[in-house]
Amino acid sequence: MAGRYEIRFSGSGGQGMILAGIIMAEAASIYDTKNVVQSQSYGPESRGGASKAEVIISEDPIDYPKATSIDCMLAMTQEACSKYYKDIKKDGILLVDSEEVKNVPEGEFSVYTFPIIATARDKLGKTIVANIISLGIITELTGIVTRNAMEKAVLSRVPPAFLELNKKALHIGFEKGLELKKG
Amino acid sequence: MAEKKRILLQGNEACAEGALYAGCRFFAGYPITPSTEVAEALSVKLPKAGGKFIQMEDEIASISAIIGASLAGVKSMTATSGPGFSLKQEGIGFACLAEVPCVIVNVMRGGPSTGYPTGPGQADVMQARWGTHGDHPVIALTPAYVQEILFETVRAFNLAEKYRTPVMILYDEIVGHMREPIVLPEPGEIEVVDRVKPTCPPEEYFPYDERYEIAPLAAYGEGYRFHVTGLNHRQDGFPTNDPATIQEGIKRIIRKIENNRDDIMKNEEFHLDDAEICILAYGSTARSGREAVKIAREKGIKVGLLRPLTLWPFPEDTIREVSKRARVVVVPEMNLGQIVYEVERCADCEVVGIHRVDGEPITPAQIIEVMERYK
Numbered sequence: 001m002a003g004r005y006e007i008r009f010s011g012s013g014g015q016g017m018i019l020a021g022i023i024m025a026e027a028a029s030i031y032d033t034k035n036v037v038q039s040q041s042y043g044p045e046s047r048g049g050a051s052k053a054e055v056i057i058s059e060d061p062i063d064y065p066k067a068t069s070i071d072c073m074l075a076m077t078q079e080a081c082s083k084y085y086k087d088i089k090k091d092g093i094l095l096v097d098s099e100e101v102k103n104v105p106e107g108e109f110s111v112y113t114f115p116i117i118a119t120a121r122d123k124l125g126k127t128i129v130a131n132i133i134s135l136g137i138i139t140e141l142t143g144i145v146t147r148n149a150m151e152k153a154v155l156s157r158v159p160p161a162f163l164e165l166n167k168k169a170l171h172i173g174f175e176k177g178l179e180l181k182k183g
Numbered sequence: 184m185a186e187k188k189r190i191l192l193q194g195n196e197a198c199a200e201g202a203l204y205a206g207c208r209f210f211a212g213y214p215i216t217p218s219t220e221v222a223e224a225l226s227v228k229l230p231k232a233g234g235k236f237i238q239m240e241d242e243i244a245s246i247s248a249i250i251g252a253s254l255a256g257v258k259s260m261t262a263t264s265g266p267g268f269s270l271k272q273e274g275i276g277f278a279c280l281a282e283v284p285c286v287i288v289n290v291m292r293g294g295p296s297t298g299y300p301t302g303p304g305q306a307d308v309m310q311a312r313w314g315t316h317g318d319h320p321v322i323a324l325t326p327a328y329v330q331e332i333l334f335e336t337v338r339a340f341n342l343a344e345k346y347r348t349p350v351m352i353l354y355d356e357i358v359g360h361m362r363e364p365i366v367l368p369e370p371g372e373i374e375v376v377d378r379v380k381p382t383c384p385p386e387e388y389f390p391y392d393e394r395y396e397i398a399p400l401a402a403y404g405e406g407y408r409f410h411v412t413g414l415n416h417r418q419d420g421f422p423t424n425d426p427a428t429i430q431e432g433i434k435r436i437i438r439k440i441e442n443n444r445d446d447i448m449k450n451e452e453f454h455l456d457d458a459e460i461c462i463l464a465y466g467s468t469a470r471s472g473r474e475a476v477k478i479a480r481e482k483g484i485k486v487g488l489l490r491p492l493t494l495w496p497f498p499e500d501t502i503r504e505v506s507k508r509a510r511v512v513v514v515p516e517m518n519l520g521q522i523v524y525e526v527e528r529c530a531d532c533e534v535v536g537i538h539r540v541d542g543e544p545i546t547p548a549q550i551i552e553v554m555e556r557y558k
Contacts, residue, residue: 038362065470068546
């Protein structure tokens with residue numbers, strides 16, 4: 001990889017976007033060996049409101065910590081999608097939850113749609129793992145971290161009682177990511 | 184040697200790790216965004232390290248508590264953000280005059296007043312210098328990277344102990360909340376300074392002994408009886424209205440910092456040698472500045488970065504030196520113009536500010552746009 005790779009996780013406060021950013025940062029920097037900066041922006045509310053977490057990944061030291069030319073963005077709500085998609089770069093990736101984001105923006109980037117929250121609810125009975133499914137999909141769509149690094153990062157961040165649940169969620173994400181990539 | 188394990192830490196968590204490494208064993212604070220994680224981390228880790236953590240009823244109580252703990256011989260710290268920093272000014276002045284070592288962390292958010300709690304700001308830098316009334320010494324450090332926050336927190340304690348003075352650590356919300364992989368230093372790997380204690384018998388002890396520029400500081404409870412006050416005082420710590428003693432006391436607490444600038448000052452210089460344009464920036468804005476230098480150098484623009492890690496005392500001599508070679512000094516800061524005026528005071532060339540208070544960072548592109556006008 002050359003230069004900076006920028007990922008933005010966006011959604012509503014409480015959807016685990018910041019945790020997704022932290023896990024991606026750990027996968028890339030601790031379990032893979034790249035440089036990362038993870039930052040976030042959120043409002044004063046503890047639930048709701050558009051929130052975003054960003055991860056910059058690079059072989060070189062990273063100075064500017066915020067995303068300006070995004071390689072991959074996840075949008076889990078319409079509000080976040082509309083507010084934050086404009087920084088996606090040419091040939092970048094936009095992944096949206098197809099049930100939440102009905103008005104998908106157009107641009108010179110690839111759009112992937114998938115019912116992420118519904119899948120978490122229907123297949124695992126817990127919408128709370130939607131962010132982990134997203135991480136699986138993004139791992140496959142971007143190839144920016146290895147499956148192995150991502151799995152280690154996810155499992156090191158979740159409580160022991162929920163290891164299996166999160167592992168299943170991640171693997172659903174990996175499979176869907178592969179399918180989406182093949183088109 | 185085996186490669187040490189990297190861990191992903193938040194800036195605020197790194198500050199807590201630095202405090203523990205430096206030997207801080209007392210924290211008193213009142214939670215406030217975006218500094219709360221410093222207190223959270225220390226509330227878990229301090230008791231395990233044999234220290235004490237207390238959440239006080241407010242910010243004035245917090246700084247008063249750390250002054251008390253420090254006088255009892257324990258390295259102490261508090262952390263806050265703008266609104267709390269305003270309240271702590273009274274205690275900061277007391278610690279300056281009474282010469283009590285302590286560390287005050289201000290994770291800067293948007294102001295004034297309650298302002299923008301979750302957004303970054305750099306508008307407390309002059310408050311750090313002049314927020315408490317009267318002539319007083321100030322040391323303030325401005326780290327910009329997570330690993331650096333750890334190191335600079337240790338340095339803050341070292342300076343506080345060495346010079347018997349409060350030391351402030353100023354970083355903004357972006358740096359406080361960002362996560363980067365860092366390596367925790369091993370014990371002994373970086374220098375830790377402890378305060379000088381008296382060796383004389385208790386009956387001969389003066390807390391402001393006139394024979395010293397910085398007198399040894401006894402700990403309450405170790406047999407040394409002494410008086411501490413916010414009034415101008417004699418060497419025994421009791422109040423005075425003798426003009427000569429008052430003036431010498433104030434001059435000495437300022438002189439002890441000014442005379443030791445070589446030890447206290449610290450800058451990063453990046454591509455400055457042949458720079459025709461100099462960016463002077465601190466905190467997260469310096470990261471934008473560094474990025475701007477890298478991009479502009481590729482375009483052939485001769486630009487460099489001067490990044491003070493010690494913002495107070497102000498790096499006057501370095502700026503004078505750099506500005507003799509540069510055509511312009513560009514000062515980006517997340518306020519409407521504070522440090523830029525200090526730079527104007529010292530620089531031998533044109534000075535231009537870039538200012539922003541909308542809670543968004545100053546981008547490299549914004550800095551490059553201004554530099555293009557001067558290339």
